[in-house]
Structures are given as structure tokens and as C-alpha cells.
Amino acid sequence: MNKDNTISLQEVRRNPLGFFNQINKGKKITVIYHSKPLVTVTNTDSQSQTKSLKKMLEYTDRAHRSAKTAIDSNKSYKEIYYEDMAKKYGIS
Numbered sequence: 001m002n003k004d005n006t007i008s009l010q011e012v013r014r015n016p017l018g019f020f021n022q023i024n025k026g027k028k029i030t031v032i033y034h035s036k037p038l039v040t041v042t043n044t045d046s047q048s049q050t051k052s053l054k055k056m057l058e059y060t061d062r063a064h065r066s067a068k069t070a071i072d073s074n075k076s077y078k079e080i081y082y083e084d085m086a087k088k089y090g091i092s
Contacts, residue, residue, distance in 0.1 A: 009033045010073055016060045024053060 009031055012019045022029060028042040043053075071080060085091070 006030045006032050006037075009038060013071075013073060017057055017064065020053060020057050020060065024057075 005028060007019065007029055012031055019029070023041055023043050026043055028040060030040045031038045075083075
């Protein structure tokens with residue numbers, strides 16, 4: 001496995017737009033999770049997939065810009081959800 005073509009899952013979460021831009025440029029990237037390969041992602045030349053990727057990049061960028069707080073990568077989504085619901089309904 002070439003280290004230049006690997007990225008951690010945490011790096012993907014931090015900069016999804018950059019990750020997808022690299023894929024869109026034709027790079028083949030392996031995502032690492034807990035020091036093990038999780039998935040290898042590559043771009044296809046299909047126009048419909050390119051349009052879908054472009055739309056997804058726009059939504060991802062918009063969501064990234066509008067995020068009010070950073071997500072703690074040490075917590076599970078379930079923990080974050082329960083904390084958010086507790087704040088929303090005033091439960092401690």
C-alpha cells in the first residue's frame with residue numbers, strides 16, 4: 001500500500017471536500033480506520049456519477065460552511081445525538 005494514496009477516516013471527516021476533489025482528479029485513495037484499510041475509493045468516468053459527485057460536493061461544502069460546532073471525533077454519533085436531544089429538551 002502506497003502511503004501517498006492513504007488517508008485516515010478522521011482526515012476525511014475533517015475535509016470531505018478535499019477528499020472528494022482528490023478522487024475527482026482521478027486519484028485512487030485508501031481510507032484507513034484503526035490502522036487498517038477500510039475502503040479504497042476511485043473515480044469512474046461516468047457522466048451521471050460525475051454530476052452526482054459534483055452535487056454532493058456542493059452540499060458537503062455548504063454543510064461544512066454552515067456547521068455551528070465541530071463534532072467531537074472521540075464520541076459516537078449516538079452519544080452526540082443523545083447530548084443534542086438533552087440540550088434541545090432541557091434534560092440533564
